[in-house]
Amino acid sequence: MTDDTVLPLCARCLKTLKPGSGNFFQIEIHAVADPASPEITESPSLEAIRQEIQSQLSQLEQLSPQEAMDQIRRRVTMHLCNPCFQDWIEHPAGK
Ligand SMILES: [Zn+2]
Numbered sequence: 001m002t003d004d005t006v007l008p009l010c011a012r013c014l015k016t017l018k019p020g021s022g023n024f025f026q027i028e029i030h031a032v033a034d035p036a037s038p039e040i041t042e043s044p045s046l047e048a049i050r051q052e053i054q055s056q057l058s059q060l061e062q063l064s065p066q067e068a069m070d071q072i073r074r075r076v077t078m079h080l081c082n083p084c085f086q087d088w089i090e091h092p093a094g095k
Contacts, residue, residue, distance in 0.1 A: 010081040029076040
């Protein structure tokens, strides 16, 4: 390991973490927007479907490809030192 190697920091307490020391966790979060199909209560007309597609496309035109993807799927990797991990894993959604 050279001096210019960037070491991970604990996402909560900012403690520098040393790979190979066994004193931290790497956490992978994969969040997906509601994966169920939309609930359709009545048969939409072809014109209604066409209008909905046009509406969705015009909304997407205002977003970058990354922003569009962020609306449906996010992957986050973070590191937590062991004490911060023990606290976080008991209440990952907050207290
Ligand atoms: Zn920490």
